[in-house]
Amino acid sequence: IALKKKKKRRKEKLYFLSLPQYPTEPPDCLVDFPVQFAVSWMPQDSLIDIYNQFLAALESLKEFWNAMDEIDGKTWVLEPENPTRSATTRRIAIGNNVSVNVEVDPRHPNMLPECYFLGADHVVNPLRIKLNNNLHLWDPEISLLQNLKDLLEMDFPSRAVLEKSDFTKDCGICYAYRLAGTTPDQVCDDPRCGQPFHQACLYEWLQGLPSSRQSFNVIFGECPYCNK
Template identity: 40%
Template sequence: MEPLFLPLNCDFTAYHVLLPMQGKEFSFSVHNIPRDKASLQHAMLECNEELRTILRGVEPVVQERLKQSYDLSTFVLELKDILERIVRTQPFVSLPTPAFYSQLCANLDSVGWEHLIWLSDELSSLHLRIFDSAGREHIVLVDLPPGFPEVAPTASANLPIPVDLRSLQGESLKDIILQYESAIETYQDFWDVMEDVDKRVWVMEPDHPSRADAFRRIALGGHCSLSIVVDPLSPRSVPECRFFGSDAVISPLRRRLNSGLRKWDRSRPLIANFEEVLEITFPSAQETDKEDMSADCGICYAYRAQDDALCSDVGTLQGSVPDRVCDNPNCARPFHNTCLLEWLRSITTTRQSFDVLFGHCPYCSHPIAVKSTHG
């Protein structure tokens, strides 16, 4: 369709223009057009709020095109070109239908407005709050498609296992809340167990555990640690375990764990079971010197590796934590595998056999070896 020019006065010095494009119709006005229509150098452009928002950031370009245009038709073509360029990078967003708003309000009435804690300006997403039987707060993030409720919404929450949404009585927000309430109650024992772990021991990782985290790295002291992954559906069973530290310290712990699992009692807290099986007492953050708990790399003095080149060189992930420890129990310094590898490569006395480098600890000169690749 062609643009429509509507004169606003008898002198034809002002026009209201309707510009159809891609199923939309943009309207604007141009004033101070000279009677001879020889130039728009002194013309003024007035846009409605929608068009002003679209053109935000390119106003100088629009004004320059207006001043350089010889007549109104030329400028309209220039403006159309600008709008088409914007559309290619930022497509126009269609507003929801009136039925969308009424259905959304009806759904929130059904859920209860007390559950709503945030709603986006575009009404395309919202956050719903749920409290479980222990009083923990959970936030469900819901994305509403333009075709809601005919098109089902999507949702997510901070849970150890994502909820597989299934329709109960339709595709309503009430259905989503019911399914998340059911899932949340499933993990009550899991969160009780993890909160007890966080309270009793020194957790090295993650720094700020979320309710989705089933992993904990627990400090054992002497630069040694225990990594556990708890089963969210069976949190009191024996978790996946991995020890980090000097072989002189962690080898006996591995043997005790393998031979003492018969002592594991699911009625006891997880940490109490570990202390019984491993025959140790875990140090707590409140009663232990931080220097003894530290696992910063003895070469780069950081906890997480940050060197992209080193990490890509040996196939490890950026941000890896120290995963190699000096086997001398009087030293037991931790190192990033990448840092130790580069250190050994820089020492002329280092020898290599296949993919293993053999050298000495930078601190105590105790023999130490590191693989040049991870497999």
Template identity: 40%
Template sequence: MESTEGTRCRKLAETSAFYRLVYSEIEEIGWKHLVRSAGDLKSLSFRILDNKGRVHIMEIQLDIHYPRFPPSISADVPYIFDLRWSMSSRLRDLVQQFQEHLKKLEDFWSIMDDIDKFLWVVDPKHPSRAMAYRQINIGNDCYIMLSINSRDPRSLPECRFMGADPIVNSLISIWRRNSKRWIKDNPFLENLARVLETQLLRPPDVPKNNQQLECGICYAQFLPVDDELEPKSGSATDYTCDNSKCNRAFHSVCLGDWLRSITTTRQSFNVYFGSCPYCSEPVAVKINSKK
């Protein structure tokens, strides 16, 4: 029978092997992609970009007996993929599978981005990437709640109308009559306008003070106090996306670092030109800007 001390030493050895394994696998992925990690390395968060340059955070939970027990993952996506795992699998395989999953969702997110950009969305105010519904103002004090199929986003969405009964009943009748006119190969918003037989309302201007204060990249309101960040040390977010449906706040330092890591970013003199990580609208950030 194993002694108490023997058990303790064996567990320490297992923990040491676990540390060595996880460290080596993080290095394979690249430390620049690691956003957060627990002290025991059982919880890891990686920043992953999809092909459109959107930022996604993948949370990974590891068992002490990893890789014998597969990791569990969570992310801001409408559904999680089925993990393919074996004893020979590594974290880089998990990242690759996540990237494949993001690629499958690109069409869904492009449609949701178009809805947020071009229609009068009243709910949710600040949608996450996992949300597949939108409540849209269609005029006459009426609203349509759309539920988009994230696995088949170009298909006819489920919908529910809200408003005065006579108008809602008329809209339901129009929707049922025209639903067969929905053509999956056509743009989503074009299909929606055709089925509803109406010109869809554009979003109103959003006041500039209706902004998120936390940086969309480092998720903090203030930069750390650090001599290397002078004169930005300890400063608040100082850059806001111009897209009124986004208004995402950033530290110009964080956004500049992020743009520098994107291959499609252009640089002219001391300015980076690229796309917002959240809505893909054009952004321009001065290098070492002193706004």
């Protein structure tokens, strides 16, 4: 059985039930939610009772999905390429070879998410400083996206003005954009280069260079593109 609820301009939320021993045993559930969901079940309960629990769970996640929908609709999301309703992360394009990965708590979507910047140090370090200096500005009464704009003192690239291809530069080693589901997330720190690489490609390349050095799980070496 598939339960679903549709709203205008919103993706479907699906909830699949398997009833192998109905009604003596609880149903097996497969649900596209960002949090664990278990049916409260008694032998005398009906499928309507299950559906009402499904609707209550949807309502509890409404603010989370609204926040993620706004990000998906107003920014260029690099990853995941096709986010499911259970996905809690978004990698948002900031500029050429610069992005921020946000991890949103589905139970507290209006709280400050975990943010991780991706890009060359000379570009992302000022963004980290702005974020840390402006943490006191976070306002749970306004949207998550607007809060991020306020803290970073910037507007994210608009879908109405730019194309996704403006932010999807191929890896400088394998010359592909997507590799095993991942996109380039490592960037040369030299401002004159800024070439992006897949982490796996760069790690394998640096491991093969005699001049590379490794400290714990971090490997250092020359850029494959500019040799800096």
